[in-house]
Amino acid sequence: MSAPVRACIGLGGNMGEVAATLRSALAAIDALPATRLLRTSRFYRTPAWGVQAQPDFINAVAVLETTLGARALLEALLAIERDHGRERAEDGSRWGPRTLDLDLLLHGDAVVDEPGLVVPHPLLHVRAFVLVPLAEVAPDAVVPGLGRADALLAGIDASGIAPSGPGEPARGVRS
Template sequence: MTKSTNTVYIGLGSNLNEPAKQLETALRTLAELPNCELIRHSSFYCSKPVGPQDQPDFVNAAAQISTTLSPESLLKQLQLIEQGQGRIKKRHWGERTIDLDILLFNSDLIDLPELSIPHKEIGNRDFVLKPLLELDANLALPDGTSLHSLLQQCPDNRLQLHSSQC
């Protein structure tokens, strides 16, 4: 019996230790994960922090992967990547070397203590929505809500394409 292939979107973010390089490292590691294929990733975007403002700006992106892993197994792999890149959680919504979140997993609704899909804050984060829409302009939540409509209502986080100035 063959395992079914899942289409998954992952959010990436960093604001420590050369954030763009942290995203590049995470993308390379994602591409090397067993039972996963990195299909594509978005451009890198700069954004102001959502949480405490006494931290550097973030660099964010989204990636599309194809995997036969379960959501829970994929989460464990993403946490290992974060640990491997030195992520230490100091405070809620605080600075980090790398943050990897499962945003969408097929059209599944998952509500477990350690994992909620779609990501609970997806509609409040332009730095999540814009990269996702760059990958697929027709993406929608499992309930059919288009990401484009969410972006229209989303708070402005002064998002801009990544450059050496941000």
């Protein structure tokens, strides 16, 4: 068995009961084998990115400890998306409305560039909707080749991103 690593997962959605879907996805992530959910950010309301003519998103970040490799973890995340009604466009189009989006942002200090798997997430450092919750729960997380999450956040515009409401505080799941 491999040594556990800290992984960071981006969560988001803008269709249906998004907050309930994100809570359900967090429970499913925590139930993955060889994986323990350590901390989750608050939920943030964020403007749509990419295709802007769609409802705002709710985004969060989860920090977990896992012995799953990056590919196995990604496959598990894609299965959780499907279980929550996510349908990926067959034409490869991106950034449209979705019930649930789970992105593998970081997997320890791994740098992976394979078909269907790029870690760290290639747009992590320019997406305020990811960096705001990431810096909340793991400000010291290092994006290989780019720096710490808190420093990356300080260098971009995060206006328009705000907590989605009370009752979604950052929390440690297990001690």
